[in-house]
Amino acid sequence: MQDDEELEELVRENCACLRARMAARKLTRIYDKALKPTGLRITQFTLLIAVKDGRAKSVSALADLLAMERTTLLRNLKVLEEAGLVSSEPSGEGRALSLKLTASGKTRLHEALPHWQAAQRAVEAELGDDWPVAKSSLEQIIRGV
Amino acid sequence: MQDDEELEELVRENCACLRARMAARKLTRIYDKALKPTGLRITQFTLLIAVKDGRAKSVSALADLLAMERTTLLRNLKVLEEAGLVSSEPSGEGRALSLKLTASGKTRLHEALPHWQAAQRAVEAELGDDWPVAKSSLEQIIRGV
């Protein structure tokens, strides 16, 4: 048991979770702003891409792929379904659902891609040579922890 | 169309925002779980520490310090006030509010510190020598972007 003041200082100077959340907030604002003209948010945008990709055979599998709690994904998908961008139907395998983009979803995704690219380029330019290092660090956290 | 496929691949393999959000989600689940017995979440915990520290002279200044949108911070503070852990009153300087921990807030923070430390140690152990690098990367994103 050490001094509380010291521990609090340690939290301020070292907390991995605080730092990750701060970084996520900053980046989310940047990407959301860039995607604004398309009416999509970065979460919805990446979700559309993950659904189109189709390598996840169920909502549960997709949640794992996105390091997202399953029920969170369910709520996020609901928004996209109500917007007519994604459709879901029984896949025939177990109780799993099959997800796919609607025509409207494909169009919106197509329109959004350049806006994403602009944000991504701005971020990479800002970070310069440190971006590959940062990317690798983030992926290690995602995989490892 | 083929161009789009390539861009979508780029999003999956490279998006800074997606990676930051995934990392934040993973870490948040770990820290929230560790803090569970205290009834605090990691956001509330770090907010208590930031308030106790007292180097922010207003809610707006505190928001900047935490890379958080001002109105988000307002809502998060409201939860802590209703829980009786934080109190706010006019500071006398401009329209700014003065924030401070209640006795109850100090107690809860004291109880939570060891739980935070356990989570932090686990994460640092998992990342090993890469933790300093990851930390530095996150801080660069927070500052730079």
Next chain:
DNA sequence: CCTGGATTTGTGTAGGTACACTTTTTCCGG
């Protein structure tokens, strides 16, 4: 056939996030 465990999807509740817009207060130049 059928039951019990494993897998998957769904709901209730609660908190975290932020944009657009508004309201309140202060401060300062004329």
Next chain:
DNA sequence: CCGGAAAAAGTGTACCTACACAAATCCAGG
């Protein structure tokens, strides 16, 4: 002194996040 710019706090709406709990479906052993 006064009127407007600047700064700070507050509200409406909508979406993101996740735990606890429940319901539906499938599959293997009896």
